[in-house]
Every structure is written in structure tokens, then in C-alpha cells.
Amino acid sequence: MVFRSLSFVAALLAGTMLAAVAANSGTVKVGVLQSLSGTMAISEVPLENAELLAIQQINASGGVLGETVVPVEEDGASDPAVFAQKATKLIEEDKVVTVFGGWTSASRKAMLPVFQKFNNLLWYPVQFEGNECSPNIMYSGAQPNQQALPALSWAEQRGYKRFYLIGSDYVYPRTANLILKKHITHSGLTLLGEDYVPLGGTDFSAVIAKIQQSKPDIIINTLNGDSNVSFFKQLAAAGLTPDKLPIMSFSIAEPEAKAMGPSLLAGSYTSWNYFEKLPGADNAAFVEAFQAKYGADAPVDDPMVHGYVDVFEWKKAVERAKSFDQQKVREAAVELGFRRSPLGLVKFADNQSLVQTGYIGQLQPDGQFKIVWHSTGTIDPQPYDPLNFPGKTCKLH
Amino acid sequence: MSETAFLLGQVFNGFSVASLFVLAALGLALSFGLMRVINMAHGEMLMLGGYLAYLTLHVVPGPLGIIVAMPVAFIGAGIIGGLLEWSVIHRLSSRPLDTLLATWGVSLILQQAARNVFGAIGVEVVAPDWLNHTVSISGGPLVGLNLPATRIFILLIAGVVLGGIALLLKKTRLGLFVRAVNQDRPIASAMGIDSRRIDLVVFALGTGIAGIAGVVLALLGPITPTVGQSYIVPAFLVVILGGLGSLTGTTVASLIIGFISAFAQIFLDVSVAQVVLLVFVILFIQVRPQGVIAVRSRALEE
Numbered sequence: 001m002v003f004r005s006l007s008f009v010a011a012l013l014a015g016t017m018l019a020a021v022a023a024n025s026g027t028v029k030v031g032v033l034q035s036l037s038g039t040m041a042i043s044e045v046p047l048e049n050a051e052l053l054a055i056q057q058i059n060a061s062g063g064v065l066g067e068t069v070v071p072v073e074e075d076g077a078s079d080p081a082v083f084a085q086k087a088t089k090l091i092e093e094d095k096v097v098t099v100f101g102g103w104t105s106a107s108r109k110a111m112l113p114v115f116q117k118f119n120n121l122l123w124y125p126v127q128f129e130g131n132e133c134s135p136n137i138m139y140s141g142a143q144p145n146q147q148a149l150p151a152l153s154w155a156e157q158r159g160y161k162r163f164y165l166i167g168s169d170y171v172y173p174r175t176a177n178l179i180l181k182k183h184i185t186h187s188g189l190t191l192l193g194e195d196y197v198p199l200g201g202t203d204f205s206a207v208i209a210k211i212q213q214s215k216p217d218i219i220i221n222t223l224n225g226d227s228n229v230s231f232f233k234q235l236a237a238a239g240l241t242p243d244k245l246p247i248m249s250f251s252i253a254e255p256e257a258k259a260m261g262p263s264l265l266a267g268s269y270t271s272w273n274y275f276e277k278l279p280g281a282d283n284a285a286f287v288e289a290f291q292a293k294y295g296a297d298a299p300v301d302d303p304m305v306h307g308y309v310d311v312f313e314w315k316k317a318v319e320r321a322k323s324f325d326q327q328k329v330r331e332a333a334v335e336l337g338f339r340r341s342p343l344g345l346v347k348f349a350d351n352q353s354l355v356q357t358g359y360i361g362q363l364q365p366d367g368q369f370k371i372v373w374h375s376t377g378t379i380d381p382q383p384y385d386p387l388n389f390p391g392k393t394c395k396l397h
Numbered sequence: 398m399s400e401t402a403f404l405l406g407q408v409f410n411g412f413s414v415a416s417l418f419v420l421a422a423l424g425l426a427l428s429f430g431l432m433r434v435i436n437m438a439h440g441e442m443l444m445l446g447g448y449l450a451y452l453t454l455h456v457v458p459g460p461l462g463i464i465v466a467m468p469v470a471f472i473g474a475g476i477i478g479g480l481l482e483w484s485v486i487h488r489l490s491s492r493p494l495d496t497l498l499a500t501w502g503v504s505l506i507l508q509q510a511a512r513n514v515f516g517a518i519g520v521e522v523v524a525p526d527w528l529n530h531t532v533s534i535s536g537g538p539l540v541g542l543n544l545p546a547t548r549i550f551i552l553l554i555a556g557v558v559l560g561g562i563a564l565l566l567k568k569t570r571l572g573l574f575v576r577a578v579n580q581d582r583p584i585a586s587a588m589g590i591d592s593r594r595i596d597l598v599v600f601a602l603g604t605g606i607a608g609i610a611g612v613v614l615a616l617l618g619p620i621t622p623t624v625g626q627s628y629i630v631p632a633f634l635v636v637i638l639g640g641l642g643s644l645t646g647t648t649v650a651s652l653i654i655g656f657i658s659a660f661a662q663i664f665l666d667v668s669v670a671q672v673v674l675l676v677f678v679i680l681f682i683q684v685r686p687q688g689v690i691a692v693r694s695r696a697l698e699e
Binding site: 041194196198206209226227234236238239260 | 403407533626
């Protein structure tokens with residue numbers, strides 16, 4: 001800890017000196033608001049690292065509109081109320097022009113009124129349940145039709161007809177499954193069962209008995225965090241390894257697979273808009289830069305890359321608008337058109353969500369995902385699923 | 398899978414869940430019955446046992462590692478429990494609410510310590526090969542019944558621990574002292590029993606059992622800094638439902654809770670099944686506040 005605070009002081013000093021050097025060309029402050037402590041820190045610290053890397057790269061190539069970008073970091077402490085409070089502080093005291101941050105839907109929902117009140121702009125990088133449409137947020141993470149529904153199309157193409165849904169008991173799995181259920185019955189497929197386990201739940205004996213009895217072709221898994229290890233472990237103990245019973249998960253990316261032990265999860269599937277093994281020079285450059293800065297074995301995942309891409313989209317939007325004004329920036333952001341990124345070709349649509357490609361990966365024993373399927377071209381984001389919210393649209397521009 | 402096999406499977410799951418609860422709650426029941434302290438850090442003793450299993454398997458890899466881990470976790474958690482009793486609990490013995498807060502504080506300290514040492518992500522204990530299979534019935538009326546070997550193993554461990562504690566309490570001199578202090582502390586002291594030492598021994602024994610519970614938990618899921626939190630509430634439920642401080646009561650209550658959760662989950666979500674379980678316990682306590690088995694004890698009558 002001593003070393004950390006020392007290096008922190010050093011970084012502060014360096015920052016001040018840099019700021020002093022750059023004083024003649026000016027600086028612009030942006031907020032970076034992630035959980036640096038608490039249960040979510042494990043996911044959000046790497047995401048913040050990716051955002052800071054993007055800011056560093058932008059500064060190295062001359063900044064934005066000639067100004068050096070100064071990140072003001074705040075800790076959301078895995079607590080939605082703290083997120084709201086820190087967002088207020090960033091906007092009111094630090095006068096940041098925009099904020100990159102948030103992970104859980106609860107943190108986003110808590111920050112939303114703050115950004116509306118002060119008319120500032122939040123760049124939110126994580127896949128979520130949709131059903132929200134605010135002019136003060138740029139949603140780059142997947143909408144349900146960019147992650148959950150592609151997974152369903154893939155399963156259908158593979159000939160899987162009988163589905164079993166299992167998830168942790170909170171807003172994302174419930175909403176994602178609500179949408180999935182509608183689409184399963186709409187496509188004439190069979191839903192055998194649906195189960196929710198409290199967050200952090202560890203006993204799956206009854207759920208597994210029901211799965212064994214109903215014999216699904218595939219399980220769609222929206223369990224969060226450590227519950228996954230218990231679930232996969234107890235499935236394996238009951239003889240249902242991923243090669244016998246396919247499992248499609250929505251919350252397991254490279255770092256989770258690495259932490260949980262790839263051997264346990266190997267063979268299972270997951271749906272994202274990014275995998276570390278995605279081909280392309282842009283992704284190779286990003287992975288190389290990230291691992292050069294944060295360690296050769298530092299895994300990268302979908303939300304991190306979305307956080308990274310957000311910072312560059314903001315830069316381009318500012319340059320197009322020739323202004324840091326949030327109203328002009330968000331208008332410019334949706335006019336940028338397709339641009340290359342580690343995610344492939346992406347652009348912000350009129351509803352301020354990202355147009356992007358869907359991928360299905362199969363986990364290999366080395367902890368990396370083999371891409372087994374991708375959507376035909378990019379998928380336009382739909383904040384409101386037409387089957388569940390008929391007639392509801394998100395018009396922002 | 399036939400209906401009979403499915404139902405029989407749930408009966409087995411009921412026993413299996415109950416065996417975990419017995420192991421998690423036994424120590425709590427012992428110390429609560431004897432000393433009337435609510436040890437909020439009991440869950441962290443489970444966590445400690447889990448991490449000790451993880452460390453033991455690094456030192457003793459191979460098929461017998463998990464067997465070696467049991468006494469290691471028992472002794473390790475027992476020593477920490479003894480230290481906790483000596484340093485905090487007995488100094489606050491006349492102030493039960495302060496004990497509640499102090500042990501809660503200890504629980505937070507232990508969680509953060511585990512987070513700093515082992516990281517926020519859970520560690521994995523890989524079950525040895527001899528536990529890595531499933532007893533499947535492939536013919537007859539019970540076709541499709543699957544009994545994971547780990548679950549059978551945990552049932553056996555719970556049986557051995559229960560039997561051991563029962564023997565200890567019924568047949569040994571120490572057991573006699575424990576029962577005496579439990580029934581009437583001042584008179585037992587007057588008879589020359591060092592009740593202070595009995596408290597310490599029983600508390601350490603109780604946390605040691607929690608350590609064993611931690612080892613078996615490691616066979617079912619990851620060990621995380623907060624793993625104890627998901628077992629502490631059910632453990633308290635078992636203790637209250639069973640009748641404070643009764644060994645038989647704890648066992649019966651574990652079985653009741655195990656069966657309710659196994660059978661409610663056939664028809665309901667796991668989350669909703671927990672609600673059903675809690676409602677049952679509340680209603681039961683309304684009708685029978687003393688729990689399944691009423692213990693006559695001066696300590697509890699005061």
C-alpha cells in the first residue's frame with residue numbers, strides 16, 4: 001500500500017508538472033468513474049485501466065482540439081449511491097466535460113438523474129437489459145438484441161429446440177429472460193424451465209435435478225460471479241459436463257474464465273461483441289498496448305474494449321463538433337458513421353447505442369474463446385424489444 | 398428419468414442440504430447454548446476452513462489431500478476460534494449486544510484479510526478423482542437417478558462429526574462438564590468445574606467444526622472472502638428452529654430445512670423457495686417458540 005500511495009503521489013506530481021507544461025495549450029477534464037473498491041472492483045479496475053490507456057494514447061497524439069485530456073478519477077465503491085454522489089462531484093466541482101463509467105445497471109440508474117439535472121454526458125460501456133433511453137447517456141455495451149438474441153439465433157441454427165433458463169435473481173437476468181422467453185415461444189421452440197438463484201447462491205442440487213429430468217438441448221445461463229463456479233462444478237459432479245449439455249453464458253468473459261479455472265468451463269459458449277482473439281490489426285494493436293502497460297498476461301474483455309472505444313468516439317465527436325459542449329458532442333457522435341475499432345466496424349446509432357457485430361465464442365482449455373459464429377454484418381441496437389414493448393421506440397435525434 | 402427416481406433424488410438432495418447445514422450450524426448451536434453469545438464471525442470460520450483446504454491441497458496434492466485438509470481445517474479454525482473467545486468474547490460475556498457488534502467487526506476484518514491475502518475472486522479446490530464421479534442407476538424403476546459422490550461424501554462427514562460430538566458430550570468427562578455448565582453454570586462452578594475453560598474449549602470445538610464445514614463447501618463451489626455470509630443466516634435459522642443448544646434439535650432442524658428447500662424448489666424458483674422457508678420458520682416459532690427440542694437450562698431461563 002505504501003508503494004501504491006507513493007506511486008500515486010508521484011503520478012499526481014507528474015500530472016501537475018505535465019499540466020503546467022501543457023498550460024499554454026490548455027487542458028480539458030473528463031471524469032472516469034468506476035468502482036475501485038468493493039465487490040465490483042475486480043471487473044471495474046481493468047475497465048478503468050482501458051479507459052485511461054485510451055486517454056493516454058490520445059494525449060500522446062496531441063490531445064483533443066489541441067488540449068490535453070486530464071482524467072479525474074473517482075471511486076464508485078460498488079455502491080449506486082456513491083456513484084450518484086461522485087458523478088455530482090465530478091460535474092459540479094471538477095467541471096468535467098463528460099464522464100466515462102458505470103458497470104451495474106443499478107449504478108447507471110443512480111447516475112442518470114444527475115446527468116439529466118446538470119445536462120452532462122455519460123459514456124456507459126457494459127452490456128445491459130435495454131429498456132432505457134436517455135439523451136444524457138451513450139450506451140456502447142450490447143442491447144439485448146445484440147447479445148441475448150444473437151445467442152438464441154445461433155442455438156436455433158444449431159438445431160437446439162429445448163431451452164432451460166437459469167440466472168441470478170436481479171434486474172439483468174430477469175429482463176433478459178423476459179425477452180428471451182418471448183422469442184423462444186415466438187419461434188416455436190420449447191421453454192422447459194426457468195430458475196433464479198439469489199446473487200452469490202451456491203446450492204444447485206434441486207435445479208440440476210430439474211434439468212436432468214427435463215433434458216434440455218441447451219442451458220442459457222445468466223448467473224453472475226462466483227455462483228457460476230458452483231453451478232458448473234455441481235453440473236460436472238452430476239455428469240453434465242459442457243460437452244454433454246451445451247451451456248450458453250452471458251456473464252463469463254476472458255477474466256472470469258481465467259479466474260474460475262478454464263478447465264471447469266471449457267467447451268461452454270458465450271455471446272459477446274468482442275473477444276480477445278478477434279482478428280484484425282486494430283484489436284491486435286489494442287491488446288498489445290494494453291498488455292505492454294498492464295502486464296503480458298492481463299486479460300482483456302468486452303466491457304473494457306467498449307470503455308476504450310468510448311473515449312475515442314468522444315474524441316472524434318468533439319473534433320467533429322469543434323466543441324466540448326455536451327449537446328453538440330452527442331449530436332456529432334451519432335453522425336460520425338462507421339469507424340474502425342478493436343470491436344470491428346462500429347458507429348453510434350440515432351438512439352445513442354452502438355451498432356456492432358455479435359459473436360459466439362467457445363471457451364478453450366487455455367482460457368481463450370474460439371469464435372464459432374458471428375452475426376451477418378452489424379446489428380442495429382434496439383433499446384426496446386419489439387415483442388415485449390410493441391410500439392415503444394427510442395428517438396433521440 | 399422416472400417420477401420415483403426424481404422424487405428419490407430430491408429426498409437425497411434434502412439430506413445433502415441438511416448435512417451442510419448441520420456442519421455449519423453445529424458449532425453455533427454449541428456455543429450459543431452454552432454461552433448465549435451470538436458469534437457473527439461464525440461464517441468466517443467456514444471461510445477459513447475453505448482456505449485452509451485450498452492451502453492443504455497445495456502442500457499435499459493427490460487423492461488424500463482432502464482427507465488431510467479436514468483435521469488441518471478443524472485445528473486451524475479451532476485455534477482462531479479459541480483466540481477469538483479469549484481475546485474478545487469472554488471479555489464481553491456480560492454484554493451480549495456488544496458481543497454481537499464486536500464479532501460482526503471481527504467478521505468484517507477476517508473477510509477483508511482474506512480479500513487481501515487471497516484476492517477478491519474465489520479460489521478453487523479441485524475434488525480428487527475418487528470423488529469425481531456419479532453413482533448412476535441405469536436400470537429398473539429408479540433409472541436416471543444420479544447421486545454425485547461428493548454429496549455422499551459430505552453426508553458421511555456430517556454423520557461422523559455428529560456422532561463424534563454426541564459421543565463426546567454423552568460419554569466423556571469433558572462432555573459431562575459441558576452438560577453441567579449448560580444446565581447450571583453457578584452450581585457447576587461451585588462443584589469445581591472451571592467453567593471459563595469449558596467455554597473456551599466448546600467455542601474452539603464449535604469453530605473447528607465450522608472449519609470442517611468449510612472444507613466440504615470447497616468441494617461444491619469456490620471459496621471466496623464472503624462465502625460464510627451465504628451460510629450464516631441458514632445456520633442461525635437452524636439453531637433457532639432446533640431449540641437453542643440442542644444437538645438433536647440442530648439435526649432435526651437441519652433436516653426440516655433441507656427437505657423444505659429441496660421440495661419447494663421442485664415447484665418454485667430457488668429465490669421463492671427461500672421465502673417459503675423463512676415464512677415456515679417464522680410461523681413455526683410463533684407456535685413453538687422454544688424450537689423443535691426444548692432445552693432446560695438455567696442459562697436460557699434467565
